[in-house]
Amino acid sequence: MSKRLLGLLLVLPALAVIVLLFIVPLAASVVGAFEVEGGFGTGNFIKSFELYRADTVFTVLIVSLSTLLIGLFSIAIGGYLTLGENPRAVAILRWLYRWPMFIPFIVVGQILRTFLAKNGLMNNLLIGAGVITPMQATAFLDWRGIVIAFVWKQVPFVALLVAGAMASIDRGTIEAARNLGASRLRILIEIVVPQVATTLLVGLILSFVTMMSVLSVPLMINAQSPTMLTADIAFRINAYGDYGVANALGLISLVITSGVAWIYLRHTMKERA
Amino acid sequence: MSIATLSVRRKLGVDLWWLPRAAILGLLAFIIFGPLLNLLLWTVAERWYFPHVLPLDYGFSVWTRVFSPRGNAMDSLQNSILVAVLTVIVSLALAIPAGYALARLKLPLRSLILLAFLIPQAFPNLPVYVNIARLFYQIGLNGTITGVVLVHAVHGLVYAVWIATAAFSAVDPELEQAARSIGAGPLRAFRDVTLPLAMPGLMASAIFVFLESLDEFTGSYFVGAPDVNMLPLLLYSAGAGGNYQIASITALLLLIPSIGFMLIVERFLKADVLSRVGH
Numbered sequence: 001m002s003k004r005l006l007g008l009l010l011v012l013p014a015l016a017v018i019v020l021l022f023i024v025p026l027a028a029s030v031v032g033a034f035e036v037e038g039g040f041g042t043g044n045f046i047k048s049f050e051l052y053r054a055d056t057v058f059t060v061l062i063v064s065l066s067t068l069l070i071g072l073f074s075i076a077i078g079g080y081l082t083l084g085e086n087p088r089a090v091a092i093l094r095w096l097y098r099w100p101m102f103i104p105f106i107v108v109g110q111i112l113r114t115f116l117a118k119n120g121l122m123n124n125l126l127i128g129a130g131v132i133t134p135m136q137a138t139a140f141l142d143w144r145g146i147v148i149a150f151v152w153k154q155v156p157f158v159a160l161l162v163a164g165a166m167a168s169i170d171r172g173t174i175e176a177a178r179n180l181g182a183s184r185l186r187i188l189i190e191i192v193v194p195q196v197a198t199t200l201l202v203g204l205i206l207s208f209v210t211m212m213s214v215l216s217v218p219l220m221i222n223a224q225s226p227t228m229l230t231a232d233i234a235f236r237i238n239a240y241g242d243y244g245v246a247n248a249l250g251l252i253s254l255v256i257t258s259g260v261a262w263i264y265l266r267h268t269m270k271e272r273a
Numbered sequence: 274m275s276i277a278t279l280s281v282r283r284k285l286g287v288d289l290w291w292l293p294r295a296a297i298l299g300l301l302a303f304i305i306f307g308p309l310l311n312l313l314l315w316t317v318a319e320r321w322y323f324p325h326v327l328p329l330d331y332g333f334s335v336w337t338r339v340f341s342p343r344g345n346a347m348d349s350l351q352n353s354i355l356v357a358v359l360t361v362i363v364s365l366a367l368a369i370p371a372g373y374a375l376a377r378l379k380l381p382l383r384s385l386i387l388l389a390f391l392i393p394q395a396f397p398n399l400p401v402y403v404n405i406a407r408l409f410y411q412i413g414l415n416g417t418i419t420g421v422v423l424v425h426a427v428h429g430l431v432y433a434v435w436i437a438t439a440a441f442s443a444v445d446p447e448l449e450q451a452a453r454s455i456g457a458g459p460l461r462a463f464r465d466v467t468l469p470l471a472m473p474g475l476m477a478s479a480i481f482v483f484l485e486s487l488d489e490f491t492g493s494y495f496v497g498a499p500d501v502n503m504l505p506l507l508l509y510s511a512g513a514g515g516n517y518q519i520a521s522i523t524a525l526l527l528l529i530p531s532i533g534f535m536l537i538v539e540r541f542l543k544a545d546v547l548s549r550v551g552h
Contacts, residue, residue: 007378010370011386014430017367021427022393022401025408029400089294096298099305102531102538104488106505107524110512114315114521115308122307124326152304164547202550206394213398216490216505220512233399243403250400257396261388268384 030254033247044248051245056252058226062143063211066150071204073155078162078196079188083174101156108153109220116140116148116221145221146228150211158203165199166192198267205264209257229253309528315521335518349502350526356418356493356503357486360425364433364482365475367426372437373463377446390434393427399491406495416500424492429482436481436542439549440474441467477541480534487527 036043077097084090100108115121116139123137140148169192177187193200218228229249236246315321316336318328339346374380375387393401405424406415414420444467452462468475490505498506504527512520 003378004381007374007380010374010378011380014367014371014434015386015389017423017427018389018392018430021405021423022396022398025401025404026392026396028404028408032400032404086290086294089298092298093301096301096305098535098538099309099532102484102535104484104490104505104527104531106488106490106508107527107531110508110517110520110524111308111312113512114517115311119322119326121311121314125307127326152308160542161547161550164542168545168548199548199550206391209394209396213394213396213491215399215494216509220509230397230399233397233403237403246403247400250397253397261391265388 029247029250032243033251035244035247044244045252047245048248048252052229052232052249054226055229055232058143059212059228059253060256062146062228063150063208066147066154066211067204067208069147069151070154070158070207071200073151074158074162074200074203075188075193077155077159078166079184079192081163082166082169082192083184083188097159098156100152101160103153105149105153105214106216106220108149109217112145112149112152113141113220116145142222143226146218149217149221150207150214154207154210158200158207161199161203162196165196169195201264201267205260208260212253212257312521312524312528315517316525318518335522339519339522345502345507346504346523346526349504349507349523352418352502353487353504356421356425356501357483359418359422360429360486361479361482363422363426364429365437365479368430368433368437368478369468369475371434373441373467375434375438376441387435387438390431394431398428402492402495405492409496415496416498418501421493421497421501421503424496425486425489426482428489428492429485432481432485433478435550436474436478436546437471439546440471440478442549443474443543443545444470473541473543474546477538477546480538480541484531484534487530 033044034040034042077093081090081094084093103111117123118137118139120139122140123132126132127134127137139145173191174187177191178184182190213230215230215234218231219234229252233246233249236242236249314328317331317333319330319332319334321328375383380386402424409415409420414423448470449462449467452466453459457465488505490509493501493503493506494509497503504523508520508523508527511517511523
């Protein structure tokens with residue numbers, strides 16, 4: 001048997017599961033987005049734009065802002081773990097940063113819903129420090145709560161990937177730049193980050209699409225308008241059984257994530273070329 | 274600069290640098306542990322409302338209610354763990370051959386195949402779950418453990434396949450060739466040489482799949498509920514009903530395996546494997 005055929009046979013069962021249990025229902029949802037009473041049409045999209053234009057913009061802004069912050073914090077953490085000169089501080093950071101990584105999203109939603117609430121620990125501390133009075137305390141349970149939840153949960157995952165890639169960089173170039181007098185910040189930006197760009201990009205894309213799919217965090221932290229598209233989709237189905245608009249909203253978020261997947265595809269193609 | 278002033282400066286410098294370091298690390302510790310502490314307070318709070326800074330009464334009465342034979346937490350816990358273990362078995366059975374092929378054998382369209390496993394992560398899965406639920410309903414899989422496991426396995430395959438591929442690429446192919454050249458068959462060489470060497474990476478992918486399944490809310494919500502009770506569903510319904518004590522206790526139950534795995538993951542996921550993820 002040729003190696004190619006054997007390889008395809010080994011990959012086939014896993015691919016079949018993806019096709020049958022994801023691509024087929026995905027296709028069904030794309031088709032369903034155009035299904036209107038008595039045929040096909042764009043009625044669902046017109047309704048989606050009328051009702052949920054603001055939420056679409058809101059979703060894109062929230063997820064983009066979260067991705068940006070996740071990238072910055074991951075580079076900062078990975079960079080300090082790689083270039084930090086104080087072994088004790090590096091060890092503390094290494095121990096500290098990973099805690100939220102495996103905490104389920106639904107638990108993150110519950111934890112931050114109580115933490116950011118009016119009588120949550122955050123406001124209590126601000127009141128205790130005299131920054132605000134008890135009557136000024138407001139809940140952070142709006143777009144800020146969603147961004148905080150996403151960043152809190154995803155930074156450790158991306159930082160773990162980035163720090164792992166940074167650790168396998170050739171130390172020689174870093175030492176050489178250091179000997180020539182480059183600052184650590186400059187080494188991080190000009191030498192370390194470009195070498196881990198692919199890993200960083202993979203981590204950020206996985207985070208972006210994860211955030212686009214999470215239902216529990218927007219439901220638990222901010223279910224009022226404006227909210228994220230995932231909450232709208234669940235609402236259309238639970239409240240109205242309206243699969244048409246739900247599928248249309250699904251297709252809109254699909255187009256947004258396809259844009260991100262395209263960036264990854266173009267990057268890997270360029271790298272292989 | 275003389276050696277004496279240099280050492281004085283270093284001494285002072287180390288002391289002074291600990292000020293910003295401690296401030297930043299302390300802030301980070303608060304950001305990470307503050308919310309967790311808040312959750313712990315809620316699990317033992319009997320009464321707590323605004324503007325009281327701390328709970329008014331403490332106690333374990335909710336715990337006894339949650340763990341009573343009539344409470345559904347134990348049922349949800351058993352279902353969640355059973356589903357997660359089955360999901361790991363299904364995902365790894367599919368991912369080990371696929372990862373080996375992607376790492377070692379010359380496959381046409383290799384990067385496209387790798388990308389195909391990202392699809393369940395790359396597309397908003399809510400409408401997909403809705404349509405799967407409709408499909409499963411027709412063939413009698415809706416509201417069964419099998420149905421939930423299948424949905425979770427699709428989602429876990431990206432971790433399983435990508436990390437398994439990275440783990441197999443990190444194993445030196447010459448070791449396998451050496452085993453072959455002293456007479457081992459291809460299956461024997463795989464079982465006795467490549468598989469044990471890739472094992473830490475495969476364990477890491479099993480951990481990711483297990484936690485992904487435990488974490489999963491949306492699929493369980495549409496395919497499992499209300500027949501198959503799972504911990505995330507219990508958490509959500511308790512929180513939506515305003516019962517923060519039960520929600521927090523359930524959240525704590527979900528936290529324990531997550532944090533346990535977090536503490537050991539680096540033993541399995543080494544830098545040589547990590548740097549190959551996605552390549």
